Amino acid sequence: MPSAAERTRTLVQSTCSAVLLAPGLRTAGWDGLVTSTRNVGPEGDLFLELPTASPVVRAAAHAGDDELVAVLEITDVAPVSVPHRVRARARVSGWLTIVPGLSGPGRTTLRLETGEAYVDDLWGAEAVEPDAFRDAVPDPLAGHETELLQHLHAAHRERLGALCSLLGGRTSRRCAAHRPSVVPLALDRFGLRVRVCEDRDRCFDARFEFPEPVRDVVELRHAMRTLFEAAAR
Template identity: 80%
Template sequence: MPSAAERTRTLVQSTCSAVLLIPGLNAPGSDQLMPLSRSVGPDGDLFLELPADSPAVRAATHAEDDELTAVLEITDVAPVSVPHRIRGRAWVSGWLTTVPGVSGPGRMTLRLETGEAYVDDMWGAEEVEPEAFRDAAPDPLVGHEAELLQHLHAAHGEQLGTLCGLLGERSARRCPAHQPSVVPLALDRHGLRVRFCEDRGACFDARFEFPEPVRDVSELRQAMHTLFEAAAH
């Protein structure tokens, strides 16, 4: 199981939508508070690039020596169509300052010094210490997960359906003669999570662990081949 720090770091460095929330700041549209890019520095601080005319940039510029608190809220939505698409959320809060001279014209980079973080996802809800966040590594599949899940959903539906046979005693109870639809929900270096949805609208999730964590897409292909082979027998 990936740690809470790893899951938070993965969400921060993913393509999930995010919004920068500053107490007392009224913005006409949340799109002005959505970073154009985000990255994590070696000290665990977040570097967020926003339009130069963003209310967040103005607030950070005018704050000067005053401490300006802010929260980056990240919402993780499944990249395939499935009931209950929100897979989780993460929050990183801290102190916001400007980093002039880094971005190109019309943009400004803000630094969010990480004070605390919190993740609430399919693994559970947990606080993350700044040091743990700093030292954690994002999942190696984070840059490919959306594309891989969409490919599995579009091209490997029949093979995904066979995974019901790996549920053991649960399969007789949860996978009757009328096979539920199977949607790939999440993928990381440790395994694949799928959502089974029955005709009556009832859904349940199952997770299939790989024999060992994968390090890249090449190892993932082999792990998926092994998983489907096991389901076919």
């Protein structure tokens, strides 16, 4: 399975929504707190771009050389329609400073020196040490996951439904009797997770591991073909 550090790093560098908060900061809305870009430097620091008029940018400018504590809060929502769509929440906290000269007009880049991180997702809840976060590598499929899951959901529903045959005795009776919907929920280099739903109140998750981790979309296609062929036997 992916480590907590890898999962957190993947969330930070993905397209899911994130807001930057500073304790005691007063704001009338969320617009000025949403980061437009997020990058991780070689030391594990986060480089976050926000509007120059953002209250958190003004707070960082006012703090000057003093340490301004801030928290990046991330929420990851499944890109397909499924009950309980929030897949993960993560936060990275540390100290905020302004980095001049990296953004265009009306934008400012802030550096968040990582102090601690935490992830609560489909795998569970774990704390992440700064060194582990720095050394982690985001999942190679993260940039393609949304498109791939939406394609599976739109074009391969019958094949997804056939995966019930691989779930064993724990779920075979339910699958055979009710033909539940099988929705692709998450995808990473280690495997595919689906949500099996009989109705909105009766769902469970199942995960199908690939024989070996995939490194790119080409290897993923082969792994998915092997999985669907196994379900069709």
